[in-house]
Amino acid sequence: MTPKEREKLIRRIWIVITYVVLITFALVYLMPFIRSLVASFMTWAQASRYPPEWIPHPFTLENYEKLFRLELFPRWIRNTALYAGLIVAGNILFASMAGYAFARLKFPGRDAIFSALLSLLMIPMFVTLVPNYIIIYKLGLIDNIFGLSLLGLTNVSSIFLMRQYFMSLSNEIFEAARLDGCGPIKAFFYIALPLARPALGAVAVYQFLGSWNAFIGPLIFLRSPENFTLPVGLSFAFQRSMWTEYTPIIAGSLVASAPTIILFLVLNKYLIRGIVITGGKG
């Protein structure tokens, strides 16, 4: 074997090893999804059997039929869309303004306020759940999608992402705008916002994914079934007093995740850019 052939062989072996490792991990991550997909076509009796079976026998569409027979299913989708829409709109509006202020304006206490805001990231959501509940209760907005949305209209990580993006823009462009007669507010609308489209896209995608899949918040703040979002509604519909019918829930989560999967396929470059923005300049 010549040294060149040897080198080629070693490279090939490495590629094989790399692929084996990658495929193994991909399978591990894909497993729950594949399992759900398969189970959604099984009867509950077969799906709950141990050791698990992988081929639906008998093959059934009953789970999907149950799902679409639910009167409230379209309503839950509408509620979820409304909730996600409000959250995305709120985050784009408020996070871009707050991020711009933290990145571009000079005001007393700016950095202290920003650090305080960042430290909020360390507080687990469950700690603020009760105080938040009390606030929303006092406002009379329990069991109301708008009340629930109020809590998520802005978000520290969105502000952080927008701030990092605005800081990465060239200072000279803003100085030029100032000399062209553009005060800070005009500069926000004419210069900063149009230039921030990639970051806004990233915020929108993250917030959409988060709110579309949200469970704990809607579970606690919403009461009547007609106000439920999809994740809460599904678990409500198929939970019996002693046991839960999991297979229709599985079918429902697959249907529910369709928009997020499509969104991810279409917009994944924004997601990745969002990671690059926050990870880049700090």
Add this chain to the structure above:
Amino acid sequence: MARVLLKNVTKKFGNVIAVNNLNLEIKDGEFMVLLGPSGCGKSTTLRMIAGLETPTEGEIWIGDQLVNDIDPTKRNVAMVFQSYALYPHMTVFGNIEFPLRMAGVPKQERIKKVKEVAEFLGIADLLNRKPSELSGGQQQRVALARALVREPQVFLLDEPLSNLDAKIRTQMRFELKKLLSYELGITTVYVTHDQVEAMTMADRIAVMNKGILQQVGTPDEIFYKPKNTFVATFVGSPPMNLIEGSIVEKEGKILFETEYFSLQLPNDVPKAEEAILGFRPQHVEVSLAPKEGYVKGNLLGVEKLGVENYGHIGYGHLEIVVRLPEEIRVTRGEIYWKPQENRIYIFDPKTRRAIYG
């Protein structure tokens, strides 16, 4: 159009004094170049005139108005940045139109003015493009157009040519001067570290170093009458030769003496125990044969710049640069030289100021 007056202007960033007690008047319609090495305070001065920085002390006047507390949006000064700072999301038309839009000029008039200025600068066919689709020279013109379109009182340029390649730079140098001085007559402040740009474009040059104004004058004054060793060596290429020694009188002659050679100076040069002799490489007579009054030296090497060749002559630690006449073709060996009598300078080694020349 207006004059700009800087009165005792100081700018501090923390403990760093960027500009120290600057007094400078830029006359109405004048092309003033602020020249100096990086960190000399020239850009800070420009940014203070623009209003992007506030002076720590002192007053800045534009026309008859004290502008210290006037926001840059209301100063009516235009600036061209080193990076051009074009708005990447707008077309060329949008970029040029922007200051007019912000000033609330009606749409029809905006379109007319943008077309006029684009025509004037030869970029009328680029109006629908985005800045990223333009070459450096074209971006430069768009930046100029954007600054010119609203007819500013004062025009500020921060190293506008440094991002262009050498050929376009030389061409733009003259075009800018022609445009701003001869055709429009706008009061212009131009910042550069390039002394060739300063010499070719300026009505007057203000040389700065370490935040302190060294000298203000016409290019000729700066070149032929430098006030101190900094100006003498910063302007001119290769820089002026500076040699330390003493000036003594012997047998009725005034001589400049160093440990390596002595050189006869004109009779009106004042005597001094310590002095610095300065002369430019271009103002030296050179000979291959010994001549009366010439100093012998050892040629270390020659830098060829095409038309001009510069010889380096060594004396221990000291190195002198002289321009070689075209007929001298040697690159090493003995050589004889003498500075032209009417082109020598004497500086005080303590104050570094010119005392003769």
